[in-house]
Amino acid sequence: MKARDYLIEEAMPLFWCRGCGNGIILHALLRALARLGKSREETVVVTGIGCFGKADDYIRTHSIHGTHGRALAIATGVKAVNPGLTVLALMGDGDCATIGGNHLIHAARRNIGVTAVVANNLNYGMTGGQFSATTPQGARSSTSSFGNPESGFDLCRLAGAAGAALVARATVYHAALLESLLVEAISCPGFSLVEVMSSCPVYYGRYNGIPDPAAMMRWWQESAVPASRYAELAPEEKQGRFPIGRLGGSDRPAFSERYARVQEAAQAGAGRWIQAGTDR
Amino acid sequence: MAARTAFMQGNEAILEGALHAGARFFAGYPITPSSEIAELASTRLPARGGVYLQMEDEMASMGAVIGASAAGAPAFTATSGPGFSLMQENLGLAAMAEVPCVVVNVQRSGPSTGLATRPGQADVMQARWGTHGDHPSLVFAPASAQECFDLTVEAFIWAERLRTPVIGRADVVVGHLRELVALPDPEDGRALASRPRPQGPPDDYCTYRPGPDGVPPLADFGSPYIVHLNGSMHDERGYPSADPAQAGRLIQRLVAKVQARVGEMVAVRHFRHDPPEGAPPRPAVLYVAYGSTARAAREAALMLAEKGVPARLLQLKRLWPFPDSEVEAAALEAGLTVVPEMNLGQVVLEVERVVGKRRPVWSCAKSNGEPITPDEILARTLEVVGA
Numbered sequence: 288m289k290a291r292d293y294l295i296e297e298a299m300p301l302f303w304c305r306g307c308g309n310g311i312i313l314h315a316l317l318r319a320l321a322r323l324g325k326s327r328e329e330t331v332v333v334t335g336i337g338c339f340g341k342a343d344d345y346i347r348t349h350s351i352h353g354t355h356g357r358a359l360a361i362a363t364g365v366k367a368v369n370p371g372l373t374v375l376a377l378m379g380d381g382d383c384a385t386i387g388g389n390h391l392i393h394a395a396r397r398n399i400g401v402t403a404v405v406a407n408n409l410n411y412g413m414t415g416g417q418f419s420a421t422t423p424q425g426a427r428s429s430t431s432s433f434g435n436p437e438s439g440f441d442l443c444r445l446a447g448a449a450g451a452a453l454v455a456r457a458t459v460y461h462a463a464l465l466e467s468l469l470v471e472a473i474s475c476p477g478f479s480l481v482e483v484m485s486s487c488p489v490y491y492g493r494y495n496g497i498p499d500p501a502a503m504m505r506w507w508q509e510s511a512v513p514a515s516r517y518a519e520l521a522p523e524e525k526q527g528r529f530p531i532g533r534l535g536g537s538d539r540p541a542f543s544e545r546y547a548r549v550q551e552a553a554q555a556g557a558g559r560w561i562q563a564g565t566d567r
Numbered sequence: 568m569a570a571r572t573a574f575m576q577g578n579e580a581i582l583e584g585a586l587h588a589g590a591r592f593f594a595g596y597p598i599t600p601s602s603e604i605a606e607l608a609s610t611r612l613p614a615r616g617g618v619y620l621q622m623e624d625e626m627a628s629m630g631a632v633i634g635a636s637a638a639g640a641p642a643f644t645a646t647s648g649p650g651f652s653l654m655q656e657n658l659g660l661a662a663m664a665e666v667p668c669v670v671v672n673v674q675r676s677g678p679s680t681g682l683a684t685r686p687g688q689a690d691v692m693q694a695r696w697g698t699h700g701d702h703p704s705l706v707f708a709p710a711s712a713q714e715c716f717d718l719t720v721e722a723f724i725w726a727e728r729l730r731t732p733v734i735g736r737a738d739v740v741v742g743h744l745r746e747l748v749a750l751p752d753p754e755d756g757r758a759l760a761s762r763p764r765p766q767g768p769p770d771d772y773c774t775y776r777p778g779p780d781g782v783p784p785l786a787d788f789g790s791p792y793i794v795h796l797n798g799s800m801h802d803e804r805g806y807p808s809a810d811p812a813q814a815g816r817l818i819q820r821l822v823a824k825v826q827a828r829v830g831e832m833v834a835v836r837h838f839r840h841d842p843p844e845g846a847p848p849r850p851a852v853l854y855v856a857y858g859s860t861a862r863a864a865r866e867a868a869l870m871l872a873e874k875g876v877p878a879r880l881l882q883l884k885r886l887w888p889f890p891d892s893e894v895e896a897a898a899l900e901a902g903l904t905v906v907p908e909m910n911l912g913q914v915v916l917e918v919e920r921v922v923g924k925r926r927p928v929w930s931c932a933k934s935n936g937e938p939i940t941p942d943e944i945l946a947r948t949l950e951v952v953g954a
Contacts, residue, residue: 298806313856349788352795353664354656354942355655357626360629363634365637366634369789392629550614553610
């Protein structure tokens with residue numbers, strides 16, 4: 288399989304705006320699937336609502352275009368019933384981190400074997416550029432003209448703290464890194480999250496002085512720092528920068544592995560229960 | 568034939584019915600008075616290779632049910648008023664994306680937390696119109712532990728056959744009632760609930776190309792027939808479509824596929840109680856009731872007959888689509904109709920719609936967290952009969 292074999296070509300051209308990063312993420316994802324040799328049959332794409340929630344329009348695997356914020360809940364049901372499937376939840380920051388934030392932390396805690404791919408463009412693009420739960424404090428948006436009074440989530444730290452098996456971040460400038468992180472995440476048996484810092488020049492860029500797509504790319508290039516180097520930066524050097532690469536995870540057994548023990552115990556009859564673990 | 572008879576709670580009978588129909592997945596969030604269903608599902612499902620998931624809320628529960636069903640497992644959830652409100656969002660997704668599932672609402676008094684967890688029947692219109700937009704609605708209402716079993720099986724059969732969500736709408740009185748239930752041989756339940764499956768070359772398969780009955784065959788995630796489920800307006804392939812003609816056809820089909828089959832579904836149960844021999848002839852009183860209230864109405868009918876008034880009870884086992892023809896026939900045979908219900912008057916509106924001005928229709932409404940008693944129904948009846 289080649290990346291193109293997963294693409295619904297008749298759905299071209301992409302619905303996304305000029306300069307949007309989502310096409311880069313979509314392409315990296317399809318290349319990752321091709322590298323892993325995933326068949327269309329064994330792959331399920333679950334989306335919610337939002338700009339990146341339209342990604343399923345272009346993917347020829349199994350798919351369900353669901354409700355805003357609930358992609359991870361739907362994906363959890365799919366994976367729980369058929370652990371052999373490769374299940375991808377494609378979401379934006381509004382979908383995953385804001386309306387769906389509760390499902391994100393529980394998917395990570397449950398360690399369900401789903402890969403969450405989050406296009407984080409720091410705002411709600413689909414509805415006209417309102418601030419989301421990842422919009423930085425002070426940033427302007429169509430609903431924070433005087434600057435955002437709230438702080439944004441660090442999604443990777445959030446998912447890591449909640450127990451995700453693999454947490455990683457890339458930007459749309461770092462497409463090769465993104466592809467390899469996606470390969471790693473999709474291969475991970477537990478819950479994995481790949482956050483992709485993505486360009487929204489039309490809204491986030493325009494409201495915050497970077498309306499030019501190329502300038503937004505330069506912004507990602509300059510602010511993203513490989514995780515190993517980021518750790519060595521002085522606190523003042525970390526200002527306005529963020530780490531990329533693999534950022535954390537745990538090696539707890541995935542939900543389906545543990546649930547198979549529950550099924551065995553239930554089938555063996557009364558008086559059986561599964562071994563308690565030592566993790567949180 | 569019943570393979571065995573067991574003494575059980577309505578909620579247990581719901582679980583038994585789901586298992587009998589072939590359920591393999593449950594996702595839910597604890598809420599009284601439905602929790603027994605989840606507790607039993609958590610042991611019985613894994614014992615047969617199925618899955619019980621306890622989700623973070625009812626929105627997620629409905630989402631997981633839809634995902635599990637799309638992956639091929641007959642799936643259900645159980646909740647009560649506050650949780651049922653949260654499920655409306657993904658109930659709409661199940662209707663639009665045509666993913667079979669069963670949602671049990673063991674009703675309690677509302678609104679909001681209401682009188683937790685006293686009886687109520689005020690979610691009738693919510694079960695019909697709770698999720699936004701035009702959509703089909705298929706709702707069954709048991710009045711006994713036996714009907715909890717039977718109607719749960721019925722709900723699974725129609726959910727799978729019609730690719731649509733089906734709501735089982737019990738109430739706390741029925742859910743916690745303990746009665747004898749006749750359980751059929753488990754073998755009789757095998758493959759009871761089965762969805763239409765695609766045939767022919769996988770490349771030709773379209774997720775939403777309807778069969779002759781208006782229901783598109785559904786493959787499982789993981790099958791060579793690639794499935795594109797979509798909660799947005801879509802074409803036959805499941806690709807998004809903004810074409811008004813397409814949208815109009817789809818909405819019509821979603822409703823029509825259910826409406827076309829109502830003749831085959833469980834609808835009502837008739838009870839007839841006549842006065843003692845020799846009583847002067849009088850026009851009959853009809854009660855239209857459902858859920859636990861139907862049992863109080865039956866008792867009221869017996870008392871009314873003893874007073875010399877012929878009494879009829881039409882117990883609605885299916886609330887939506889509303890059994891128009893059955894209600895109309897029964898109401899026209901009677902002199903007047905009384906509709907007792909534990910709300911301020913919801914089903915009475917439907918009865919009035921069906922009967923029109925041809926016969927008087929009276930509401931016997933009670934909405935205070937207490938069940939309606941036979942005495943109250945009788946008192947209301949004597950008031951409107953003028954006896």
